Amino acid sequence: MGDDMILAVEQAVTSSDKTFFQLRKDIVEGTILPGSKLSETELSTKYSVSRAVVREAINRLESCHLVERKANVGARVVSLTPEGLVELYQVRESLEGMAARLAATNMSDEEIADLRELLSTHFNTVKSGETYYQEAGDVDFHYRIILGSKNSHLIAMLYNGLYHLIRMYRVQLGMAGPRVTTAFDEHKHIVDAIANRDPELAEMLMRRHIQYTCRNLKPKLS
C-alpha cells in the first residue's frame, strides 16, 4: 500500500491521461526539478507520444498550478518559494476549514465511524514506530473530511488542484516533520467536533491545525 492510494479513483483512459499522470508524478516527486523547462518535443520523444498529447498534459498541469506557461515561449515547472508556501496554506486553511464545517453537517454516522477507525489505526501504527505511514495517514484523514463535505467544487479544487502542489512542497522539504503525536491529537479533536455536529468548532480546529502545519513546514524552506 503506497502513499498514492488517494489516486485510486483516477483511471487513465486516454493516452493524454497517462502522460498527464506520469508528468504530474515526476514533477511532484521531484524527478523533474522545480523551475525546469518542459520541452514539448523532448517530452514527446521521451514518452513516445505525439506532441499534441504532451501539450494537452501540460495544459492540465497548468490548471493544477504545477507549471507556468507563457505564450510562444513554453512551460516551466513552478518554483517553490517561502511566500508561495504561505499563500498555498492560506488557501488551504480557508478551503479545508469550510470542508470541516460542512462535514460536520453532511457526513453520515457511518463515515464518521470509519474516520474514527482510521484514526485509531493510524495511532497504533505510529506508536509501534512505523513512521512511514505518517504522511499517507495524514493525507487520508484530510481527504475523507474533504469528501465528507459533499461539496463537489471543494473536492475538485482541493483534490485536483492544490493537493499535488502541497505534496510537491512536502517532498522538496524532505517529508513531514516530527510533530506526529500532536497532529494526532488535533485530528482527534476535529473528529470529535464533527461527531458532535458542531460546524463552527470543526472549522476553527481544522484551521488551527493547518496553521500549525504551515508553521512547522515554513522554517525548512527559507
Add this chain to the structure above:
Amino acid sequence: MGDDMILAVEQAVTSSDKTFFQLRKDIVEGTILPGSKLSETELSTKYSVSRAVVREAINRLESCHLVERKANVGARVVSLTPEGLVELYQVRESLEGMAARLAATNMSDEEIADLRELLSTHFNTVKSGETYYQEAGDVDFHYRIILGSKNSHLIAMLYNGLYHLIRMYRVQLGMAGPRVTTAFDEHKHIVDAIANRDPELAEMLMRRHIQYTCRNLKPKLS
C-alpha cells in the same frame, strides 16, 4: 463602459485564447445554453479555426468548471442547479472571507482610499437611479479586495476559476436582486474593517455578506 471591465487585464495573444474568451463569453452570457453539447467540428467551422484550438479552448473551459467532459464522448456546458449554486457560494464564502482577512493586512492605505472612493461613486450612481451600474460596481468591489489579499492562488482561483461561473448563474437568474442599498451598507462595513486593520472582522463581515447574497439568489432558481 461595459460589465466586462474586469477582463481588461486579459489579452488574447494566441488564436486559442480568442476562441477560449469567445466561448466563455457565449457560455456565461447564455448564448450557448447550459447543458448543450459542444461539438468540436461544429465549433471549429463556426469560429473558422482548427479543431485543435477548439479542443484547447474546451479544455480550459473545463478547468473553469464551465464545461464537463467525458473521454471519447465529448463536452457539455454545465447545468445549473440549486445545489450547485449553494456549493458554489460555500466555496466563495470561504475564499472571499480569507481574501478580506488578508486584505486587512496587505492592502496599502492608497488602495483602501481608492476602494472608499469606488464605494462612494457607486453609491451616488445607485442613488441617482442608474441601476445598470449595480452589478459592475459589485464585481469591482469584490475584485479589488481579492487583489488586495496579494495572494496569487486566491486571485487565480476566484478570478480565473469561479467568477465566471457565478456570473453565469447571475445571468441565468435574470441579473441581480433589489437589495442594492443593504449590500452597499455591507460593503461599507467591510471597508471599515479593512481600514481598521481588523482581519477577523473583515472576514466575518465578508462571509456574512456572501451568505446574504446567496440567500437572495437561491429562491430564484428553484
Add this chain to the structure above:
DNA sequence: AAAGCTTAAATTGTCGACAAAATAGCGAAT
C-alpha cells in the same frame, strides 16, 4: 570589447488527415 543588427536554428502554435471509439440506424429474431 561591447552593443546592435541580421540571419539561422529551435520551439511553439496551427492545421488537416488518419485511427479508435461511441452513437445512431437498420434488420433479424423472439
Add this chain to the structure above:
DNA sequence: ATTCGCTATTTTGTCGACAATTTAAGCTTT
C-alpha cells in the same frame, strides 16, 4: 411490437507536417 445484434456514420483521440514566433549565433559597427 420489442429487444438484441450488426453495420454505418459520426465524433473524439492521435499523429505528422507546416507556419509563426522566439531564441541563439554570427557579423558588423562604434
